Amino acid sequence: MAIARLGSHEDARDSSCSSSPSLLEVDDLEVSIGGTQLLSEVSLTMRAGELVGLVGESGSGKTLTGLSLLGLLPPTAAVTGRIWFEGVDLIAADQSRLRDVRGRAISMIFQEPRASLHPARPLGKQITDVIHAHEQVPAADARRRAVDMLGMVGLPDPRRVMDSYIHELSGGMCQRAMIAMALVCGPRLLVADEPTTALDVTIQAQMIALLRRLASELDLSVLLITHNLGVVVDLCSRIVTMYCGQVVNDDSTSQLLDEPQHPYPSALLRASDISFDSPDDWSGISGAPASPARPPRGCRFHPRCPHAQERCAENAPPLEPGRHGGRTRCLRSDELTLQGVSR
Numbered sequence: 364m365a366i367a368r369l370g371s372h373e374d375a376r377d378s379s380c381s382s383s384p385s386l387l388e389v390d391d392l393e394v395s396i397g398g399t400q401l402l403s404e405v406s407l408t409m410r411a412g413e414l415v416g417l418v419g420e421s422g423s424g425k426t427l428t429g430l431s432l433l434g435l436l437p438p439t440a441a442v443t444g445r446i447w448f449e450g451v452d453l454i455a456a457d458q459s460r461l462r463d464v465r466g467r468a469i470s471m472i473f474q475e476p477r478a479s480l481h482p483a484r485p486l487g488k489q490i491t492d493v494i495h496a497h498e499q500v501p502a503a504d505a506r507r508r509a510v511d512m513l514g515m516v517g518l519p520d521p522r523r524v525m526d527s528y529i530h531e532l533s534g535g536m537c538q539r540a541m542i543a544m545a546l547v548c549g550p551r552l553l554v555a556d557e558p559t560t561a562l563d564v565t566i567q568a569q570m571i572a573l574l575r576r577l578a579s580e581l582d583l584s585v586l587l588i589t590h591n592l593g594v595v596v597d598l599c600s601r602i603v604t605m606y607c608g609q610v611v612n613d614d615s616t617s618q619l620l621d622e623p624q625h626p627y628p629s630a631l632l633r634a635s636d637i638s639f640d641s642p643d644d645w646s647g648i649s650g651a652p653a654s655p656a657r658p659p660r661g662c663r664f665h666p667r668c669p670h671a672q673e674r675c676a677e678n679a680p681p682l683e684p685g686r687h688g689g690r691t692r693c694l695r696s697d698e699l700t701l702q703g704v705s706r
């Protein structure tokens with residue numbers, strides 16, 4: 364399947380607010396769990412209102428990066444580096460500060476909404492619980508805001524949905540309810556982890572249209588974590604690629620499609636031309652992904668890289684400004700001209 368263009372990433376690029384100040388700056392984030400280093404030198408910046416995709420094969424560290432932003436890593440995780448969000452370092456913040464940030468300033472939604480929603484509590488109560496956790500407002504006001512939010516995410520008859528339980532709703536409706544719950548306190552950043560993977564293609568397209576509309580109407584930044592490059596290309600103005608626990612490339616969507624600056628996203632794009640519908644189809648790239656627990660020496664991608672030279676096996680490349688903007692982690696980035704998919 365060629366990359367599906369459900370809408371136009373040009374639209375997304377136009378709304379990327381290039382002059383906006385940084386909302387989020389992740390700098391040199393390192394995460395170890397149980398003594399095993401799983402994220403290394405992760406850095407990432409997002410501006411207010413920006414839609415950024417975070418892609419990479421399974422196990423590359425996308426979810427751990429997302430969880431780090433909300434302080435939701437397991438208690439055994441050791442975290443270093445900086446995560447600046449609206450002037451606060453979230454790594455240095457205490458639990459009470461993090462609880463306040465979570466849901467109010469940064470929210471996260473997951474692939475399986477039914478796992479995130481309580482089966483035996485009416486949806487409306489679950490949404491007003493979030494409001495009451497962050498704000499002291501009268502119950503009637505909280506209920507009105509919850510109804511408004513359910514309407515905003517496109518659920519018909521929001522008053523009825525307030526009194527519904529998740530088993531009474533379809534998968535797509537549950538996903539919308541979860542988005543309503545995530546956005547009801549007006550966060551500035553939504554981390555969406557595979558929000559469309561469990562949905563069929565038609566509902567997937569509706570969900571992408573919904574995220575695009577909400578981002579624009581609410582001035583919301585979205586970090587979209589996914590395997591589905593078609594979805595990212597459609598929604599996001601910039602695409603950050605992770606491999607083996609590191610960010611290896613950070614490019615505008617148009618640059619990535621025209622001429623990727625790193626062999627890994629280039630290979631992903633070519634694999635996506637075969638099929639990008641399911642994680643299993645990533646076998647379009649030769650070799651198995653390296654584990655961040657046992658990273659190869661030198662460039663972590665070199666054992667699978669068709670452009671690797673001897674020095675790539677010896678020297679670990681830093682993440683540096685790319686020849687065409689963005690940032691890339693490749694010793695040969697100055698000399699390689701890689702093929703995109705849009706010509």
Ligand SMILES: Nc1ncnc2c1ncn2[C@@H]1O[C@H](COP(=O)(O)OP(=O)(O)OP(=O)(O)O)[C@@H](O)[C@H]1O
Pocket residue numbers: 396397401419420421422423424425426427428437590654655656
């Ligand atoms: N709680 C944990 N304890 C130990 N290792 C973990 C834990 N969570 C994740 N890992 C490991 O960290 C690495 C990165 O995992 P992560 O879930 O962030 O990858 P991902 O890119 O989101 O993959 P997927 O697309 O499959 O969700 C993997 O090797 C994974 O096995």
